[in-house]
Amino acid sequence: MGKRQSAAARREAVAGYLFVAPSLIHFLVFVAGCVVFSLVLSTMKWDLLTPPSFIGIRNYTELFHDKILWISLKNTLLYVLFTIPSGIALALALAIALNNKLRGVALFRTAYFIPVVSSMVAVSIVWRWIFNPDFGLLNWFLGLFGVPAVDWLGNKSTALLSVAIVSVWKGLGWNMILFLAGLQSIPTHLYEAAEIDGANGWHKFAKITWPLLSPTTFLVVVMAIIDSFQVFDSVYQMTKGGPELSTTVYNFYLYNNAFRYFNMGYASAMAWILFVIIAFLTWLQFRFLNKRVQYELG
């Protein structure tokens, strides 16, 4: 009896392993293997063509003295500041609005989600047109109120902000969906009870929605910060890091080192520094924000 059971269990185990095998193999080969390889590479000087040579921690010490690296780090932090609070507040507001039983709510939800599934290249081309100083939609619109034309992407004081606006717009739908899911898991009887007690809209938000949404908010914040630190393609498409390095974010400089200057070891070292920064920030968030998260429903 026991023997038969264990045979069945074994069969089940084999089936289980087979099911996870595709993604596990994919992970080992295409993620874990490459991650380990990049750590090795970060101690080497390698231009792709000639054999790599071991240089110890020199890439890391050089990074420390690299002026552009510090500028890129500052730009990345600014970008995170531009995108995170505004992006999350907007997504939450949208989610709350679209959580109502409106006519055509599915249409709105789809509309806000479309940017998420659009290619960043296409999105960038459209936004470059919107930002065009001469015939762009944005300047035309602001012109109606007498605001003089701004060269959004060409001016070093507005370029990073403009890229951030595009990212917020593109990521809005994703965060909105997460918030919507969170909102819909809040039991309606809580609101009904609050209404009977005479709570107004703000009270309901502050006392019910916000606290019960905190696990979602936590998830969204952590994910969004990780994502923001890795911004690349919008910059590559829209500004190429300019004007005057004002949009040279960390990953753009990393890309330049790897694929423009062919300094693979240096770029790998940069990737590991970024990993440490993001890991540390995420740890901080788990340590301090997670305590404020309420998981259980009253």
Add this chain to the structure above:
Amino acid sequence: MSSTLKRTSGIAAILLVVSLVLTACGGSGGSTSTGNTGTQSGQQGKVKITVALPAAEGDVKVRQAQAEAFMKENPNISVELMPIPEEGYDEKVLTMIAGGNAPDIFGSGDVVIPTIVKKNYGMDLKPFVERDGYDLSDFYPQLVEALTYEGRLVGVADNWDTQVMYYNKNLFDANGLSYPTKDWTWDDFLNAARKITSGSGQDKIFGAIYDTWFAPVYDQIWSYGGEIYSEDGSKCLLDSPEAIAAIDSIQALFAEGIAPSPQALQGMGQESLQLFLSGRVGMLIGNGRWAAYDLLQVDKFDWAVAPIPKGPAGRGNFFHVSIFAIASQAKNPDAAWEFLKFMVSPEGMRIAVDNMQGIPSRQSVANHADFINHPLIQKHDSLQPFVDSLPSIRNAPYLLNFFKYQDQIDVALESVWSGEKKAADVLPAVVAEINAELAKNE
């Protein structure tokens, strides 16, 4: 959001792993078989060669026509073109080569020549030339010199190009100015630009446009007697008084308003060529012969070509060379060499001649009626000014990591073009940085 980078670096990493594996296992498969003519690739089997080239529309068409004509003559060789988007072209070719997936032939640009040699990813073509007793004397000698680096013939080219000045004849006529000549100086240029400049806002007519990418900036530095790098490439010399004076002279154009600064152009949402095409610009500096094809569509005004003006130390003309080279890891180097020879043969060039970006590299073709009768030359004088510029031709600085240093220079100069800073204030710091890096790489 960052999926592209993740994907790119993922792919790169795979390529790296794969390439390591491949080099470990296949180290003996090296292809240094310059001696035997394509026999290794079989009896009746077709030899296939692949050609990586930038996906510029006109050029791909020309190469396709050349490939077809070549295959007709050489039925045992098939040529497959691999057009690659121009943006990120060099990166893509390098990763292909590093990934053990090298094309037999690849197109490349002038500033990449030292990398090809120093990193040894292109073959020396001299042994082929010697083996076949191939005659190079019909080619412009300046071109052969530019294609030779550290004693190696890096590639072949079917055309050459340099910086010239395009001018709007109508604006010259309207202002009673005589057309630019090959003896024009910077002062002649300034006088004409000032006369032509008029109006303001949306209707402003600019005397000139001076593009600020590296080639026209180098030209100006050379014409002031400055240098960008020392001859051995060990030092950046952009902080010399001559170089600074040259940069100042370009900045002055923008400050005076006779030419729009790059920031002003961007503020108008215009590319320089577009603005010239709209008829609002007297003279355009910053292009080679490639721009002539865009200008052919203009019917609003008449235009022609002149050499760029001379500076206090004469003229300097950035020599644009697009080469085709054979990859060191080419599977069929001999067949590749046959195709290269065809591309630059009089017959192969005649196929290309109607779309030839620059001047045909063979003097016999450049002086042939097929080329000379083209409207670009008959109507717009786009041959002689190039030939007139040949004596002052300057090769691209031959140094590794060209773009790394140029990126730093460009960033610094942006604040000069905008008028925010002076060249003398920003260049010394950049030069110091670049020199420190150059010293490290020695």
